[in-house]
Amino acid sequence: MTLDTVLARIDDQLPQALDRLMDLLRIPSISTDPAFKPDCARAADWLVADLQSLGFDASARPTPGHPMVVAHGGTGGPHLLFYGHYDVQPVDPLSLWDRDPFDPELQDSPKGKVIRARGASDDKGQLMTFLEALRAWKAVHGALPCRLTIFLEGEEESGSPSLIPFLKGNADELKAEIALICDTGLFQDTAPAIVTMLRGLLGEELTLRAATKDLHSGMYGGAAQNPIRVLSRILAGMHDATGRITIPQFYDGVSELPDAIRSQWQALAFDHARFLGDVGLSVPAGEQDRTPLEMIWSRPTAEINGIWGGYTGDGFKTVLPAEAHAKVSFRLVGDQDPEALRRHFRAWVEAQLPADCSVEWKAHGNSPAGVMAIDNPAFEAARAALGEEWGRAAAYVGCGGSIPIAGYFKTYLGMDAMLLGFGRDDDQIHSPNEKYDLECFHKGIRSWARLLAKLA
Incomplete structure (x- = not known):
């Protein structure tokens, strides 16, 4: 049985995968508001049950805040850790939403079908791309692709107060060869990207x-x-x-950018005039001897x-x-x-x-900032897998924002992280009417299947 069989299974089962995501999106797991504490626990339990259905030994681990979901499964091959978060941002002001933010709906848009709900893109839709890739793999092969640890947090949107103590207390259990984080997006909405620098x-x-x-x-x-x-x-x-x-x-x-990364960034042909023009600006205001991409990613x-x-x-x-x-x-x-x-x-x-x-x-x-060691063969495997799925070469990119978990994995678990995701700039994460493109959900599942085939 080949990768093509897994990909065909993903295509055939997309409606069922979408139904499962909709079920998870209906849970109002707002971590920063104590009134939603039972809902955060309910989301954790939902994920535990889903992981158990895939053959994982999964449990919701208590913390002073919201539970951490930890699951172990599979044998052989590399040991991979996958991280995502099941909590979501508050929905205020509710009056700016076109519908109930926890009543998800598949809608038509000028660019295609979108999944509309709080958490659709950040991060429930993204984390479910990985679980659905595993589901298809298990259905075709009868087993998970390799040794896997799943680590899903419930406090990412409220400052992660329990995260560092949990990492310290469970370091031996969580440590793997590399961490995979799905909480980022495509470059300019079309190009697959792997984040290698986090400010x-x-x-x-x-x-x-x-x-x-x-x-x-x-x-x-x-x-x-x-x-x-x-x-x-x-x-x-x-x-x-x-x-x-x-x-x-x-x-x-x-430090200065490596020449190989600088040449990749130049090949992206970043349109800084459009980037600034979209917010009513025209002239880059940072260090004048740097390109705009350097300003927002590596300076x-x-x-x-x-x-x-x-x-x-x-x-x-x-x-x-x-x-x-x-x-x-x-x-x-x-x-x-x-x-x-x-x-x-x-x-x-x-x-x-x-x-x-x-x-x-x-x-x-x-x-601290995070700088990933791209000499790890997993990074080139990911570039190839993403390129095959999206029809254009994947790029190593920086991220202007901060995703502390990547640095924490290095500091407390001694392992590098690879960040790749399938969100788009107009997903309106943290804002009213958040959405996730159905294409991104579908191709995200297929992308993970391709990467798992290469790594396993």
Whole structure:
């Protein structure tokens, strides 16, 4: 029996696969809202039962938050770990949805049929592509393709508070040769892609204080220090005229792109004018000696996400505020150390404070960047499998956002991760009317079957 038989089974059983996904989508597993805790447990139990039907030894493991689903099955070949998450984002504002977000429906759209529901793309539809590939394989061959561990989280959309303790406590059980993560998308909606670079994230909130109370600007203006002016001056100095970040030692650990990756990115012919034009912009504003793709995939950033102080209500109030506030985030690449950068940033700000000013800090988490070792043969196998299914060469790409789980697998389990997914830019994840293209669901299942055939 050949791969073609498995692919034919996938095609024939697509309606049944869609029915199973719809069942899972009906469960409102919103992890951040305690009111939905029973529903998160119900989603975990649904997945346990489905995995058991495939021959896995599966269970829902309790945590201080929502359960982790862990399953083991198959023998021989490489040991693969598959990761996904069954929890979803809240649906507010509900008034912007065209239908009940937990009443999934297959709809017609100008680009073809779409699955409309919360979680359709992020991440229930994506994780089910892998399980459905295993289902077809088992039906054809009578066994799973190789040794497999399935690890499905229930807190990804609420900061994963139980994840690191669970990884530490179960490292020996979860460790495999490589992790497969299906929580990404196609490049520009058409090209299959494997994410090999993930930017890390560091958040800081600062409050700058001067006088002991707000002051009348007519009585004190000119003589008293204005913390908004001081804070604005400092933060405006984070970048020079070329877009380079000026914080001392900021670029420690930032490496240059390998030539092979740079040539692949150039071949993608990224249309940065369209990318920026879609949001009403026209000129790349980052480091001027870098291409736009480098800016969003492989270069670090420093961005002001919020700044406030003084009177911001209707009308006018002539006040010198006693405080000014800002939130600043950094996207990290390569071997940048989040805690070292936090120290450098704070020292840089504090060194610029004039007399009568002080600063108070509030940390907002951090995670390192992830860089995948593409010399692992599994990566080239995945490129070939995706290319065969989608009819065009798969590319190694970066990701401007942060997916901490990939870095955690490296840190706590000592294994690399491969991220590949089948979402599209217009899937509206985290937004009203989320959808997942039926084509992506179907071809995603077929893609995993092809990859499993190559790896097993």
